[in-house]
Amino acid sequence: MSSRVTKSYGLIKLLMKPGDGSLRFPQFLRCFQADGFSAFRSCNTVRNRFMSSSMDPMAGEEAKGGVALLPAVEDKYGGVMTEMSRPMDPSAFSALLRSSLSNWTLQGKKGVWIKLPRQLISLAETAVKEGFWFHHAEKNYLMLVYWIPKQDHTLPSNASHRVGIAAFVINHNKEVLVVQEKTGRFKGQGIWKFPTGVVNEGEYIHDGSVREVKEETGVDTEFVQVLAFRQTHKAFFEKSDLFFVCMLKPLSLEINAQESEIEAAQWMPWEEYKKQPFVQNHELLRYMTDICSAKTNGDYEGFTPLPVSAPDLHGNLYFNNRDLSSHQ
Amino acid sequence: MSSRVTKSYGLIKLLMKPGDGSLRFPQFLRCFQADGFSAFRSCNTVRNRFMSSSMDPMAGEEAKGGVALLPAVEDKYGGVMTEMSRPMDPSAFSALLRSSLSNWTLQGKKGVWIKLPRQLISLAETAVKEGFWFHHAEKNYLMLVYWIPKQDHTLPSNASHRVGIAAFVINHNKEVLVVQEKTGRFKGQGIWKFPTGVVNEGEYIHDGSVREVKEETGVDTEFVQVLAFRQTHKAFFEKSDLFFVCMLKPLSLEINAQESEIEAAQWMPWEEYKKQPFVQNHELLRYMTDICSAKTNGDYEGFTPLPVSAPDLHGNLYFNNRDLSSHQ
Numbered sequence: 001m002s003s004r005v006t007k008s009y010g011l012i013k014l015l016m017k018p019g020d021g022s023l024r025f026p027q028f029l030r031c032f033q034a035d036g037f038s039a040f041r042s043c044n045t046v047r048n049r050f051m052s053s054s055m056d057p058m059a060g061e062e063a064k065g066g067v068a069l070l071p072a073v074e075d076k077y078g079g080v081m082t083e084m085s086r087p088m089d090p091s092a093f094s095a096l097l098r099s100s101l102s103n104w105t106l107q108g109k110k111g112v113w114i115k116l117p118r119q120l121i122s123l124a125e126t127a128v129k130e131g132f133w134f135h136h137a138e139k140n141y142l143m144l145v146y147w148i149p150k151q152d153h154t155l156p157s158n159a160s161h162r163v164g165i166a167a168f169v170i171n172h173n174k175e176v177l178v179v180q181e182k183t184g185r186f187k188g189q190g191i192w193k194f195p196t197g198v199v200n201e202g203e204y205i206h207d208g209s210v211r212e213v214k215e216e217t218g219v220d221t222e223f224v225q226v227l228a229f230r231q232t233h234k235a236f237f238e239k240s241d242l243f244f245v246c247m248l249k250p251l252s253l254e255i256n257a258q259e260s261e262i263e264a265a266q267w268m269p270w271e272e273y274k275k276q277p278f279v280q281n282h283e284l285l286r287y288m289t290d291i292c293s294a295k296t297n298g299d300y301e302g303f304t305p306l307p308v309s310a311p312d313l314h315g316n317l318y319f320n321n322r323d324l325s326s327h328q
Numbered sequence: 329m330s331s332r333v334t335k336s337y338g339l340i341k342l343l344m345k346p347g348d349g350s351l352r353f354p355q356f357l358r359c360f361q362a363d364g365f366s367a368f369r370s371c372n373t374v375r376n377r378f379m380s381s382s383m384d385p386m387a388g389e390e391a392k393g394g395v396a397l398l399p400a401v402e403d404k405y406g407g408v409m410t411e412m413s414r415p416m417d418p419s420a421f422s423a424l425l426r427s428s429l430s431n432w433t434l435q436g437k438k439g440v441w442i443k444l445p446r447q448l449i450s451l452a453e454t455a456v457k458e459g460f461w462f463h464h465a466e467k468n469y470l471m472l473v474y475w476i477p478k479q480d481h482t483l484p485s486n487a488s489h490r491v492g493i494a495a496f497v498i499n500h501n502k503e504v505l506v507v508q509e510k511t512g513r514f515k516g517q518g519i520w521k522f523p524t525g526v527v528n529e530g531e532y533i534h535d536g537s538v539r540e541v542k543e544e545t546g547v548d549t550e551f552v553q554v555l556a557f558r559q560t561h562k563a564f565f566e567k568s569d570l571f572f573v574c575m576l577k578p579l580s581l582e583i584n585a586q587e588s589e590i591e592a593a594q595w596m597p598w599e600e601y602k603k604q605p606f607v608q609n610h611e612l613l614r615y616m617t618d619i620c621s622a623k624t625n626g627d628y629e630g631f632t633p634l635p636v637s638a639p640d641l642h643g644n645l646y647f648n649n650r651d652l653s654s655h656q
Contacts, residue, residue, distance in 0.1 A: 076513075118456055118461060118462060119456070121449075121452045121453050121456050122450075122453045124449045124452060125449050125450045128446055128447070128449050133446060133467045133468065134446060134465040134466060134467055134468070134469070134470055135465070135467075136464065136465055136565070136567075137462040137463070137464055137465035137470060137471075137486075138462060138464075138486065138566070139461045139462055139463075140461065140462070141462070142452075142462060142465055142470060143465075143565070151588075152588065154511050154512075156490070156563075156564040157490055157526045158465075158466065158487070158490075159486070159487040159488055159489055159490050159567045159568075160487055160489075160490060160491060160527070160528070160529040161487055161488075161489045161490070161491050161570070162484070162485055162486075162487050162488060162489070163488060163489050163568075163570070183482055198485050199488070200488070201488040201561075201566055201567065201568060202561045202562070202566065202568065204559055205559060227647065228631065228645055228646060228647035228648075229631070229645075229646050229647075230636065230643050230644065230645045230646070231532055231533060231643055231644050231646070232641055232642065232643035233529075233530045233642075233643070234530070235484075236484040237464070237471070238466070238529055238530065239464075239487045239529065240487075240491075240529060240530060241643075242489070242491070242570065260480070282638055283636050283637055283638060284636045284637075284638050284641075284643075284645060285638075287634070287636060287645055287647070290652060290655075290656065291647055291648075291652055293655075294651060294652055294655035294656075297655065299651060299654065299655040300648060300651040300652060300655060301629070301648055301651055302647075302648060303556065303557070303631070306615070308558065308611050308612045308615060309611055309612075310610055310611060310612050310613075313560055313612075314560065314561075315558050315559055315560035315561070315569075315612075316558065316559050317556055317557075317558045317612060317615055318556060318557050318558070318559070319555065319556035319557075319615070319619055319630075320556075320619075320628060320629055320630060320648070323622060323627060323628040323629055324618060324619055324622055324628060326627065327618075327621075327622035327625065327627040327628060328618065328622075
């Protein structure tokens with residue numbers, strides 16, 4: 001190792017915070033933020049040249065000419081994404097971000113995504129100052145985005161809908177599976193209703209409905225059809241709601257009500273369910289019961305799921321299978 | 329005005345930043361963060377007692393005993409929401425947040441929401457340190473949330489799905505309205521496809537499909553039915569996609585292709601559309617064309633929307649109206 005290397009390595013050791021292996025950038029190194037890229041290039045060249053991967057480098061990748069850049073992966077729409085994973089001084093992040101943006105602009109990149117884990121939220125202000133806005137957030141991260149081209153952006157929209165289900169489960173005795181909830185707006189009102197729930201991210205509607213029935217009542221079921229769906233807006237904050245009424249066939253009859261959410265669960269004669277004033281006075285529920293009655297009598301066809309594939313894409317297509325089959 | 333009031337008011341004037349009317353909390357006042365609520369109470373009492381609303385107070389509301397609290401509105405689920413609107417020193421925010429959380433805990437509140445506009449993102453770190461996590465984010469704000477009770481939270485899920493549409497518009501000559509896109513994965517491949525788009529937040533599926541056709545092609549349409557829908561996962565990041573195939577009836581024939589997104593648009597014989605190798609080789613598109621053919625021949629029934637209302641809720645129910653009508 002040459003003496004220059006040894007000296008530089010000593011500087012790196014000085015910068016390393018005890019404990020987390022990340023770097024602190026003392027004031028004298030923050031010069032690069034004011035001085036622009038040339039100063040930045042030189043001090044980051046030191047950092048990059050002598051921090052091997054086993055030293056757990058904080059962030060930078062070296063581009064041509066030794067400029068330190070944020071590590072990024074390209075997406076298939078001409079954009080890049082960088083996922084921050086280690087603590088960093090905001091001014092060091094600012095410099096890295098600026099040099100990276102310059103580089104990506106030269107490369108003709110379009111969208112720039114920064115994924116910030118919750119514990120690194122202190123870096124968000126820096127990105128906002130550079131013009132980034134928020135795309136979406138989940139419990140443990142915030143996704144920021146920036147659009148380099150002068151034209152309007154073609155970035156994907158944020159998710160706008162929550163997806164829920166109501167499960168119509170009827171047995172051979174024309175009894176329907178109903179619950180009373182411990183929480184929510186029907187709590188304590190003695191109302192017997194269909195099991196309902198929210199479909200998880202990454203879960204199909206038919207799988208979600210089978211899961212919810214099992215969780216709330218202990219009853220095993222097989223999915224039959226989506227009988228109808230309802231779209232409402234401003235269900236929570238500005239978000240919308242798609243609520244699928246699903247028919248399921250019971251595979252077991254024994255009820256084990258979920259302790260945390262369900263006050264009571266039972267098989268109730270369908271005619272008795274329909275007579276509840278709560279059902280009679282509720283326009284949507286009247287339609288739902290009419291549809292369910294028609295289905296029970298074999299007079300109604302909803303949408304059946306079918307797995308379909310395309311390059312890069314697997315999903316389920318829900319459609320009127322009876323009509324399509326009789327057409328073919 | 330008593331001399332005590334005059335003196336306190338002078339302190340407030342000292343703290344006020346020129347320009348934005350917000351307060352800066354100098355170091356000597358940051359004591360309250362370390363010293364806990366008693367110190368906090370006293371300095372905020374000063375601030376609250378003498379800042380009238382016409383002085384544009386930064387945040388605090390006064391609770392019993394003079395403790396400054398974040399202004400908050402109650403939600404119908406036993407929670408509170410505070411929407412930050414003015415810059416604040418993070419340590420001042422930290423103190424306000426702590427006293428507010430104590431107060432809300434005493435009041436038996438459950439969920440606590442903090443809406444941070446993009447320009448106040450520097451306050452997010454403080455909330456995260458107090459145990460808040462992210463619920464969702466839109467372009468210009470981040471929504472943080474905290475759950476006070478010891479039991480598992482019952483907070484609403486974040487939106488999980490994006491909602492898209494494909495529009496099947498066929499005229500009396502059995503010609504279908506098709507486009508070639510300037511961007512996206514079919515760009516430059518000479519593929520003629522149905523107009524597609526994303527349903528906006530707060531927009532019904534049927535309204536969104538009519539709007540997208542008008543925007544992309546200039547053709548006026550009337551919504552007929554949802555013929556089928558497809559659910560896929562990880563459509564962008566971890567989010568899912570619900571994609572509704574809609575049939576629309578043309579009300580005009582003249583085409584004005586949208587310059588920014590559409591390379592070309594035309595009425596194409598339905599038989600010619602179906603023969604495209606792109607359609608033949610794509611499982612989902614084959615099903616879609618079969619369904620559309622069946623519909624064109626009067627052999628297929630999809631879901632028709634009907635506005636439905638419930639207390640606190642307006643929406644559209646989509647269902648098989650032919651089957652329900654013939655049942656009734």
